[in-house]
Amino acid sequence: MNAFKKLGLSAALAVSVALPAAAETELTMYYPIAVGGALTEVVDGIVADFEAANPDIKVNAIYSGNYDDTRVRALSALASGEPAQLAVMFSIDAYDLIEQDLIVAFEDINGVEADWLSSFYPALMANGRIEGKTWGIPFQRSTIVAYYNKDQFREAGLDPESPPKTWDELVSMGKALTKDGISGLMIPSTGYPYWMFQALAIQNGKELMSDDGLTTYFDDPAVVETLEFWKSLSTEHGIMPTGTVEWGTLRQAFLEGQTAMMWHSTGNLTAVKDAAKFDFGVAELPANVRPGSPTGGGNFYVFKDTSEEERAAALKLIQFMTAPEQAAAWSIATGYMGVSPAAYETEALKAYTTEFPPALVARNQLENAVAEFSTFETARVRDGLNNAIQAALTGSKEPAAALDEAQQAAERLLRDYQ
16 A cells, blocks of 8 residues: 555656646545545545546545445535536446446546447446446446355364355354354444345345346335344344344454455455454355355545546546556455456456465456346335345344345336336
């Protein structure tokens, strides 16, 4: 991370001496800082490097909290007439942004080539490609991975190189790992409960939504069974705390040994690697009917109310930040994935993944990944699902009743779009 900053600073100083003229194009970029690690420093360093290489472009990076905060702040700025040319926002925001006519398709920006658009992992492009056009370019992207404490596996008589590969193994190993003050497993159910639930539903053989963003399947028997299984991890099997598990504090709970296994974003990988005082492993999520995880994280979007010059500058910044060498450095610094196969062919990332193989787990899981849950009226539909999940896990509603209520609400919200 300091390398980014030092390189960016020295290059910027050199350019400022040689080229004292002011930048011709100014960009405002909203950026979410939602996961652990000093991501602000990393992004600042990349921006400084970009400005050094492009002295005619000035980038104002506005760090705006989590993904929901970023969407609210960026759209509020646009509504009030404040300049904003691009943002990294949820990959699942695309439907709503298109519906509000706020973003431009990349095919409609001068200079965008088909070869560049096809250079990213297809699974990471799934949320951004809608009705034949590309609306989002992947950058801060992830899948859910399973972190586990190898020392606790050894203490429980389990093979530290064989994490659970099925739901049955998850339960049986979870029981062996659970003891006074230590949970065998924690799956977060605040923050992004729908994301964890989608992973479980996929593993149980059922998607939560249709590909066109118009239909949800919350009341499907396989989906209800999925929520019943999640609840059973605490109420029946006793391997997870009852009630909800906090997204924001789970990583620290894992680092303090309070849980032997946790499901979380690969965006936490470098922070866990730097802070763990024990031997830990990272694994793909276990399967029931099939293996799988939704993708997650943020895409670059370019706002529609921009000049041709601003779009060209925004495109240049996005291409710079997603280029293989930058994507590799970003992945090493954060734990997020390199967004293209070419990133994993760079010398830097090949050396890093050879030294630290867990950095490949999220990328490898793309083979079984699906697009993150997204529909029209995404935020409101998602809130209904989140409420249903938490109601079931806290015992205030039965899973079937909670999901039926969420399904009815989703159908009302989506009716006009159908």
